[in-house]
């Protein structure tokens with residue numbers, strides 16, 4: 001009798017386990033989510049959320065997969081082959097409108113596959129970013145990268161981020177993740193927090209955030225693109241970071257070449273936009289970028305209504321407008337509230353903003369502090385900034401006296417007017433998203449800290465730091481290292497202009 005009971009029990013056990021085996025093979029994803037044991041390693045997995053412009057594919061993962069952004073080399077070469085003769089013809093005829101048409105054709109050759117329709121939906125089906133199911137491994141100081149279709153609206157992209165977060169949690173056995181958001185991703189992350197709350201998150205890094213917009217995008221979508229030689233030269237010079245002799249020499253070279261090549265090029269661009277606005281704005285820029293909802297998250301508040309009037313049609317684009325209004329009207333005004341809520345729930349937060357570089361050379365007012373892309377006042381949520389390469393006006397006193405010193409050693413930034421002065425760090429001389437090892441180390445330290453770090457507690461990471469490009473790290477700013485070029489170097493470059 002006993003034996004029989006035992007064999008029946010065995011039978012049930014075998015059946016049960018084979019049912020489980022079946023479940024295993026039926027769905028690997030659901031198994032990993034239901035059977036992963038809780039991990040107590042103490043380091044929540046970090047999701048690094050990419051900024052605007054990661055590669056996009058048609059039929060990703062299938063045999064006929066094709067990269068549509070960045071355009072493939074032959075597509076680019078064919079475009080250039082067509083454009084070059086038109087350029088030489090233009091040199092002879094000086095027919096700006098004919099050359100503007102050629103530029104438009106070039107843009108369409110390259111960018112047609114990524115265009116959106118009047119509703120802000122992809123014209124082509126089957127387009128996505130690279131995607132792999134997150135695996136369970138999550139060693140300290142590593143990230144899981146999340147790519148997305150940056151053409152789509154940031155508020156909608158928060159839904160896809162949520163799926164990814166859930167998969168990472170399931171695969172790693174953690175209840176929470178850290179979100180390391182760069183550039184456009186800051187807008188997606190605050191949208192996510194507003195929509196889905198704070199329970200899944202243990203740390204938030206907002207770096208080079210485009211969450212309050214980018215000046216040149218507001219101007220471009222309002223029809224105010226312009227180019228001037230000084231900003232184009234400065235921008236190209238800033239591409240070469242660091243204080244090493246060879247880099248200083250390259251910047252000097254660009255400054256010198258500026259007189260011969262860059263100035264005429266800049267005038268050409270400027271004239272094109274002035275003489276053929278219908279071709280370059282209406283038929284080109286707005287058709288390609290104006291219909292991408294994601295791009296609208298880059299428009300600062302002050303340009304938003306005028307840009308919509310210039311670029312969109314109330315009726316034709318009603319669906320698109322409804323999409324883009326959500327971030328502008330419902331999320332952006334609540335950034336302070338959302339980040340404060342996160343901190344009150346013991347989520348570690350850091351805002352990291354770069355400065356000391358020219359912004360995209362497409363605006364007349366190019367002397368604002370930028371990280372090469374995003375205005376420093378926007379990425380830092382409200383820092384008071386000097387004009388580029390100049391100190392704040394003589395006699396300037398810190399605007400908010402909160403008992404701390406929030407002035408940068410080079411007197412270019414007053415952080416007291418930031419939304420979160422104690423939790424906002426600045427790195428001078430670092431390009432938008434070209435982060436180095438030392439920079440990453442800081443973000444990991446803030447993410448894993450057992451408390452909310454502030455800008456005063458760690459002498460390695462004070463409020464103001466400088467990009468030490470040679471050693472691939474960031475160092476505290478002092479009066480000595482705060483200028484990216486020595487006075488002699490600056491003088492040489494100025495003379496050369």
Ligand SMILES: [Zn+2]
Pocket residue numbers: 039040041042043044138172174
């Ligand atoms: Zn773990």
Ligand SMILES: [Zn+2]
Pocket residue numbers: 402403404406421422
């Ligand atoms: Zn303070």
